[in-house]
Amino acid sequence: MRRLAPLLLVAVLALAGCGDSSEETTTNPAQGAERQVRAAFLATPACKPPQGASRWGCSVDSYRCQGIVTGRGWSVSCSRPGRSIAFRVRPG
Numbered sequence: 907m908r909r910l911a912p913l914l915l916v917a918v919l920a921l922a923g924c925g926d927s928s929e930e931t932t933t934n935p936a937q938g939a940e941r942q943v944r945a946a947f948l949a950t951p952a953c954k955p956p957q958g959a960s961r962w963g964c965s966v967d968s969y970r971c972q973g974i975v976t977g978r979g980w981s982v983s984c985s986r987p988g989r990s991i992a993f994r995v996r997p998g
Contacts, residue, residue, distance in 0.1 A: 940991050943969055943984050948995065955980065 946966045947953045953964040955973060963972045969991070971984035979996035 939989075940993065943967070943971075943991050944982075944993050944995075947971055947982060947984065 943966055947964075950964060950966055953962075953966065953971060953973070955962050955975060960975045961972065963970065965971070966984060968986045969984040970986065971982055973980045973982045973995075976994075979994055981992070981994055983990065983992045985991070
């Protein structure tokens with residue numbers, strides 16, 4: 907019985923959606939807000955990656971963004987208190 911209680915708790919939390927890392931890193935803001943942040947990120951000169959850098963950061967309106975160079979382009983994560991947005995940019 908002692909072993910059953912922790913397993914039952916894990917099962918309940920899994921069904922409730924707790925512990926899903928995709929939900930922790932990206933909330934689902936309105937589509938318009940994501941497009942606005944993405945457009946502002948692309949239009950802001952400070953948000954372009956420095957020559958030879960694999961990681962960089964910049965500010966877009968009230969968001970703080972960080973970019974990482976990947977094999978598919980840039981992976982960008984922008985956040986402010988209570989909201990986060992993630993997107994991929996394919997330069998070119």
